[in-house]
Amino acid sequence: MQTVTQTFVNRANASMRPLSWRFLASFDKEYVSGTDFFTIGVSSIGSDDIIKGTGDVLQEWDKYVYEDYSERVISCEWSRQQDVPFSVALGMMDITLDNHDDFFTPGGNSVIAPNILPYRPVKFFSGFRAGNDSPYSGENIQQFVGLIEKMPEVSESSKTVTFHCIDFLSSLMDRPMDEALMYEDYRVDQIISELLESFGLVPAQFDMGTAFTVVDFFFADKGEKFGDIANKLVQADLGNLFMDENGIITYRNRQDFNDTPVYTFTNNNIIDLQTSKQDDLITVVEVKADARSVQPSQKIWESTEGIAVGPGLSVEVWADFSEPVTSADDPLPIAVATTSLYSANLQADGSGADYVEIDLVSTDLFSKSMKMTFNNGGLQNAYITGIQLFGTPAPSVRKVYARQESAQDDLDQFGERVYAVDNDFIQDDSTATSLALILLNLYGEFGIIQELQVKGSPALQLSDTVTVVITESSGGTRTDNYFISGLENNLSSGGFNQRLTLKKREQANYFTIGESEIGGGDLIAP
Amino acid sequence: MPDLSITLGGLSLDMKIVQSLVREKTPNEANIRTLDGHLYTDYINNLSSWTLNLAYLCEQDFADIDELYTSQYSDETYLTFEVSKLDIDTVVKMKVSPYNFRQDGEMVQGLELKLEEQAAIS
Numbered sequence: 001m002q003t004v005t006q007t008f009v010n011r012a013n014a015s016m017r018p019l020s021w022r023f024l025a026s027f028d029k030e031y032v033s034g035t036d037f038f039t040i041g042v043s044s045i046g047s048d049d050i051i052k053g054t055g056d057v058l059q060e061w062d063k064y065v066y067e068d069y070s071e072r073v074i075s076c077e078w079s080r081q082q083d084v085p086f087s088v089a090l091g092m093m094d095i096t097l098d099n100h101d102d103f104f105t106p107g108g109n110s111v112i113a114p115n116i117l118p119y120r121p122v123k124f125f126s127g128f129r130a131g132n133d134s135p136y137s138g139e140n141i142q143q144f145v146g147l148i149e150k151m152p153e154v155s156e157s158s159k160t161v162t163f164h165c166i167d168f169l170s171s172l173m174d175r176p177m178d179e180a181l182m183y184e185d186y187r188v189d190q191i192i193s194e195l196l197e198s199f200g201l202v203p204a205q206f207d208m209g210t211a212f213t214v215v216d217f218f219f220a221d222k223g224e225k226f227g228d229i230a231n232k233l234v235q236a237d238l239g240n241l242f243m244d245e246n247g248i249i250t251y252r253n254r255q256d257f258n259d260t261p262v263y264t265f266t267n268n269n270i271i272d273l274q275t276s277k278q279d280d281l282i283t284v285v286e287v288k289a290d291a292r293s294v295q296p297s298q299k300i301w302e303s304t305e306g307i308a309v310g311p312g313l314s315v316e317v318w319a320d321f322s323e324p325v326t327s328a329d330d331p332l333p334i335a336v337a338t339t340s341l342y343s344a345n346l347q348a349d350g351s352g353a354d355y356v357e358i359d360l361v362s363t364d365l366f367s368k369s370m371k372m373t374f375n376n377g378g379l380q381n382a383y384i385t386g387i388q389l390f391g392t393p394a395p396s397v398r399k400v401y402a403r404q405e406s407a408q409d410d411l412d413q414f415g416e417r418v419y420a421v422d423n424d425f426i427q428d429d430s431t432a433t434s435l436a437l438i439l440l441n442l443y444g445e446f447g448i449i450q451e452l453q454v455k456g457s458p459a460l461q462l463s464d465t466v467t468v469v470i471t472e473s474s475g476g477t478r479t480d481n482y483f484i485s486g487l488e489n490n491l492s493s494g495g496f497n498q499r500l501t502l503k504k505r506e507q508a509n510y511f512t513i514g515e516s517e518i519g520g521g522d523l524i525a526p
Numbered sequence: 527m528p529d530l531s532i533t534l535g536g537l538s539l540d541m542k543i544v545q546s547l548v549r550e551k552t553p554n555e556a557n558i559r560t561l562d563g564h565l566y567t568d569y570i571n572n573l574s575s576w577t578l579n580l581a582y583l584c585e586q587d588f589a590d591i592d593e594l595y596t597s598q599y600s601d602e603t604y605l606t607f608e609v610s611k612l613d614i615d616t617v618v619k620m621k622v623s624p625y626n627f628r629q630d631g632e633m634v635q636g637l638e639l640k641l642e643e644q645a646a647i648s
Contacts (some may be wrong), residue, residue: 015566267562455558455566462586471562495556495568 002245002260002459008139011128012457013269020129020138021096024066025122025148027115030058031063060245061145061168070136072104073099074160075492076124078144082242082462082485084280084503085419085439086225086235086247086254089242091167093124093144105154106160120148124221126458126491141244141458143489145247145336169243173227175199178245180367182324182394183218184294187211188425189251192218195226196249206249207289213237216427217292217394218322221369234327236425242462252463254438259505261467261481265454272453273470280503282419282443285436289400289426294326297339300391300525301370306348306383309358309376319370319389328370330363330389339390342374343441344461348424350385358382396424402432403429406444449503450482456498462487468502479502532614532639534580534620535594535605543587545579547609554646556616576607576618578639588634595622603645617644 011017021061078093102108106116123145130136146167153162181198183191188211193495196206218228235239238254301319309315309489327342342360357378364371370389376382405411419439426432451467460466463483470478486501532539555569581587598604598620607618623638645646 016569017566018569131569268560268564270561271558273561455560493556493570495558510592 001143001457001461001464004141004457004459005139007405007425008128008459009143010484011139012459012517013287016131017496018129018131018133018134018138020135020140021073022068022070022077022125022126022140023076023097023122023387023490024068024070024134025120026063026064026066027112027117027120029115029120030065048217049259064116066121067142068136069097072099073491075196075490076100076126077488080242080385080486081501082240082380084485085443086238087242087469088169088171088173088239089236089240090169090173091243093122093148093165094162095124095165096124096162096506098159099153099154099161100159101281104152106151111483116152118148118150119171122146122163123515126489126496133277136170136519142245142246143458146243161389167243168247169241169249172196172199172340173230175226175228177220178222180222181218181220181325182326182367184212186214186215186218187232188215189253189353191215191233191473192230192241192251195220195229201249205247206251208251210239211251212255212388213425213431214427215425217294218425219394221324221368222356232423235421236423237434238435239418240463245461257463257465257483257505259465259481259483261465263457263460263464264467264469265452267471268278270452270468271455274451279378280443280449281414281417281445282439283406283414284303284416284418285402285404285421285439286418287400287402287421287423287436289398289399289422289424289432290396291330291398291424291427292324292394292396293398294392294394296396297327297329297390297392299388300325300328301387301389303387304385306350306385307374308344308348308381308383309344309374311379314373314375315362315384317372317374319372319383321368321370321393323363323395324367324394325391326395328365328389329465330359331387331389332384340388341366342387343385344382345385346380346382348382348383348385355380355382358384362437367398371406383431383519400426400427400429400432402429402436404433404436404440406440410444416473449485449501452500452502454498454500454501456489456496458489458496458498458515459497460500465505466500466502473492529563530609531545533608534618534639535597535607537590537594540577540587543580543583545581546577548577548579550575550577554585559586572646573646577585578641579583580637580639582628583634588631589594591622591637591639605641619644621622 052372074096076095080091084087086428097104101104104116105111105113124143125140126143127138127140146165148163149166150164171417181194189208193208230241239253242257243249273468300321306316307315331340331342334341334343344355346355358376361373374384465481465483467479467481472478481507484500484501485503488499490497530545551572552576554571555567556619557565557567559565604617605621608615618641621640625637626635628635
């Protein structure tokens with residue numbers, strides 16, 4: 001739950017709740033005065049000057065000048081949803097603005113019309129105020145920061161525009177990797193940090209908790225989408241990746257939560273209640289992976305074509321590898337080489353005299369390629385007739401498989417409800433088995449989901465633990481603790497409406513030396 | 527009638543023709559009941575509206591008011607509404623009720639102006 005004053009809490013619980021909100025947007029993407037891009041030799045390390053990437057708004061959204069369009073707000077809906085058993089939660093917002101004067105009409109005559117474009121940063125705040133104050137001047141807390149995803153929907157009949165906005169994490173999902181990345185023995189959170197920094201984000205923009213899972217060998221090729229990679233990483237750790245209301249990309253492992261309730265819902269502040277669904281129940285888990293593993297040094301590339309090198313000239317030779325490599329030996333002349341080698345001859349087909357005046361000048365090793373520069377220091381035309389490279393590749397050679405089922409009674413009652421995991425970041429059978437057992441332990445029971453429409457508070461957040469007290473028709477009460485896995489908020493003339501998806505938080509007990517019994521129910525942590 | 531000075535769209539209304547000035551406050555709010563029947567209100571503001579009942583209008587007075595009404599559309603703007611004694615200084619949209627012409631066409635009877643506040647100021 002976001003930190004708010006007691007006054008805010010009181011107003012959220014009051015019978016008469018004067019609403020407040022603010023909507024800010026930076027259509028022209030103007031930077032705050034005094035913000036400079038980092039210049040070597042001029043800027044100080046740790047100063048406010050920002051690293052200029054592509055000029056992309058993803059790098060520093062707080063550095064933009066935002067204009068206030070609160071008075072134009074007609075309605076706003078914003079939501080976040082966390083899936084189980086793992087989650088990359090994406091936030092989105094739809095905001096409808098008064099456009100009676102065509103101010104927001106793209107291509108219109110207003111001063112901002114040329115800047116009504118996608119990928120403009122926006123912020124939305126919601127809260128409460130003193131009854132006589134303006135609706136825009138209360139105690140507002142940030143609810144959403146992100147980007148306008150596409151051109152607005154303009155309604156001429158109602159003279160409104162609606163902008164659909166996504167949070168910055170959502171906008172990263174389809175972003176391709178600019179370069180191949182490769183890490184050995186990195187935790188999931190460390191890998192995600194590296195991926196985010198490769199896009200130009202700075203550490204202040206994300207908060208990575210410690211993951212359980214270590215990936216022996218991680219490889220992401222250039223062009224692979226961040227979303228595909230992130231989903232696999234988060235799934236391997238059964239964690240949660242999300243962007244919070246203040247724009248900080250956050251990672252939490254499955255046990256990193258506070259189970260102290262921050263709010264209590266009773267019949268006094270619940271408007272509507274829908275009972276749980278069976279969809280998330282799991283009785284069979286099947287885990288498959290083709291894990292990469294670094295292999296011993298071996299031949300990884302060979303060329304037999306004659307490559308001409310004139311006297312006094314240099315030539316670049318590129319070797320492309322079918323698998324990522326962690327190391328490759330520089331080729332030496334065949335006469336002295338023990339691993340990587342090259343041969344040179346006066347004839348392209350190698351039928352002439354050996355030529356010893358061609359030297360390797362430099363090499364640059366990349367994850368799936370190597371650039372070699374050769375120089376002919378002699379006086380004759382010659383050919384590089386063969387190159388062999390030896391190195392340590394990391395192919396997908398480790399087949400991982402595990403299948404675990406619930407007890408027969410559960411299978412008889414619920415049938416086979418299979419959750420399939422196909423994730424190459426799961427490195428061995430032991431990890432796969434542990435993962436499967438955790439999933440069965442956490443999601444093997446029916447009836448742990450509630451959907452509530454409540455007299456809520458904008459301060460509530462995903463993963464907050466809340467208490468729900470239901471008064472039953474018999475007169476008794478049923479009290480349970482849940483965590484918030486989904487938040488849907490709506491602000492309009494119809495008030496502040498909040499719909500929560502609540503799930504029971506089950507906890508797996510892991511085997512602890514000196515405490516747990518062999519053959520007991522405690523699980524081996526992956 | 528209290529001794530009010532009423533100015534609408536820059537036109538000072540002769541108090542002899544104003545029979546009554548009725549104010550109505552409309553809350554911009556949502557009333558919601560919870561499961562146990564408990565009521566709470568999410569409130570944004572109160573919007574005011576006024577109804578001016580006018581007595582017989584001579585041809586000129588009617589023409590002035592009719593021009594005021596038309597100016598909202600020709601000038602694409604709402605009207606200012608000021609009643610200093612009641613601390614009203616706001617912008618309103620004016621609607622005009624059906625009215626009767628007297629048989630000689632020189633007097634209008636029963637004209638009612640409905641003024642709706644544009645923004646919740648007053």
